[in-house]
Amino acid sequence: MKCMICGNDNLEYRDTVISDFVMDRISEDFVPGKNRKTRLCYCPECTFAFYEYRMTDEEQGRLYRNYRDEEYQKTREKYEYWYTPKINEALNNDRLALAEQRRVIERMLSENSDKIPEVSLDWGGNEGRTFTRKMGNRARYVFDISNIPTIKGVKSLSSFEEVKKHNYDFIMCNMMFEHLSHPVEMLEQFWEAGGPDTLYYIEVPSENPFMVNKFSIKKNLKLLVNSKYSNTRLAKYYLKRRKEPFMPMAEHINFYTPKSIRTMVENAGFTVLDVQENVEKAVLGDATVLSIMFKKK
Numbered sequence: 001m002k003c004m005i006c007g008n009d010n011l012e013y014r015d016t017v018i019s020d021f022v023m024d025r026i027s028e029d030f031v032p033g034k035n036r037k038t039r040l041c042y043c044p045e046c047t048f049a050f051y052e053y054r055m056t057d058e059e060q061g062r063l064y065r066n067y068r069d070e071e072y073q074k075t076r077e078k079y080e081y082w083y084t085p086k087i088n089e090a091l092n093n094d095r096l097a098l099a100e101q102r103r104v105i106e107r108m109l110s111e112n113s114d115k116i117p118e119v120s121l122d123w124g125g126n127e128g129r130t131f132t133r134k135m136g137n138r139a140r141y142v143f144d145i146s147n148i149p150t151i152k153g154v155k156s157l158s159s160f161e162e163v164k165k166h167n168y169d170f171i172m173c174n175m176m177f178e179h180l181s182h183p184v185e186m187l188e189q190f191w192e193a194g195g196p197d198t199l200y201y202i203e204v205p206s207e208n209p210f211m212v213n214k215f216s217i218k219k220n221l222k223l224l225v226n227s228k229y230s231n232t233r234l235a236k237y238y239l240k241r242r243k244e245p246f247m248p249m250a251e252h253i254n255f256y257t258p259k260s261i262r263t264m265v266e267n268a269g270f271t272v273l274d275v276q277e278n279v280e281k282a283v284l285g286d287a288t289v290l291s292i293m294f295k296k297k
Ligand SMILES: [Zn+2]
Pocket: 003, 004, 005, 006, 007, 008, 043, 044, 045, 046, 047, 048
């Protein structure tokens, strides 16, 4: 196995499996305990971490179809006891997280450019709620495979061919690269979609599964005393988790650090303008978000 970002073939591995929830979503007849095996890979060279198993387009389609609707919630709660309808609803309407996301993007835009982008694209932007005037004051587009209707003032693009018809000052992509089976190929599409002056922005969670232990215990303790969850359910959940292999593969299949995201973007031929880590507030607690701004060489 080679590192998907830098090509290094001297990786570190941890054996694990695909999580019950993901198995249930992507396969027709999942029997708990018969989870597909995989390995979590870590590249000591560029510090990128990822699962060896890469979902097919069809499997990704099944996993993300009608994302966070009622069926999604029910299936997930079957295996992850804390994932109640309330939590699902809170995540779907996380205004705090949205405001924080806009704050960081606007600030990075103003720090790296003296112009307000006129035409902007949000790649994977759902209904187009992330845009503010400062992220596209003339035209705002969304390209998203979910094809859900966009909000007023945001136009929806339905294919890559359509994406290429416009000239963008700004292309952003939020919280998507951690889910992608082929992130490097996605960057090639970004290259095709932009021009010589297009500013690009990608954000992902800042995560390194080989360094999270101390942090995740703290986070779990915080969850345990949170009155939003019932303690019996949580106790059941943590007992089950203790018997599981190391970090079963869930929705995040790529884990980025400032170093690995910079390497990925530079290897694709772009010039990096800025990399930042910002703590953003969200409904389930603070999260460290990793942001990168770049343009074509
Ligand atoms: Zn690497």
